[in-house]
Amino acid sequence: MSILSIKNLSKTYQSGSRKLTVLDEVNFDIQAGETLAIVGPSGSGKTTLLGLCAGLDSGTTGSVVLNGQALEKMNEDQRASVRNKDVGFIFQNFQLLPTLTALENVMVPLELKKRKDARQKALELLAKVGLGDRATHYPTQLSGGEQQRVSIARAFANEPKILFADEPTGNLDTETGEMIEKLIFDLNKEQGTTLVLVTHDLELAAKTQRIIHIKGGKIQEDVHA
């Protein structure tokens, strides 16, 4: 079953009188449970593509069907509801809410889902990523690797159907990055989530089942291992 189906997806930005095509007629399908990497040079449209796939933004033309739901036909509120129900996102710069503790950050998606056991579940996830003793710390009181672990706990909290990670180790040193990679792959395996990873790191990309190469907003290659 396709968990994500992208058809003729394009995105253009208007800058003054010039039109900038950032994604150009992109097509691919991802099967449920698949792990996949998107690689390409800086500025090739990876982050834009991931944002469209995750319903963070909408394309100029084309369609994005996520878990059977056509995102291009939805308004922002409807997309937000799909994101909270089906999608997890891990960002390069963590994007934790600075005024919330580690625990409260992980609780956000659970509370949006009105889960009564939000606190308990968030504490379990923090323990799973090795931060059981950091629950009351604020993001500024945590190292980069610890912040990314909190964001991983948050991303898996609502048991997403599909997880998007945009250069999740890009801001971390090699050793910490390797620990974060392992955590993402381990939790992914445990929960049977579909994983879409954007990375510069070809060694990391090689750990997935499929690599999509993108350049200038177009898919150059789509290689299954």
Ligand SMILES: Nc1ncnc2c1ncn2[C@@H]1O[C@H](COP(=O)(O)OP(=O)(O)O)[C@@H](O)[C@H]1O
């Ligand atoms: N909001 C925006 N307005 C105008 N141009 C943008 C915007 N967001 C991204 N771009 C441009 O789109 C291109 C692709 O960006 P991005 O998707 O971030 O690439 P990547 O993640 O592969 O480095 C870049 O040339 C970037 O400058």
Ligand SMILES: [Mg+2]
């Ligand atoms: Mg990017």
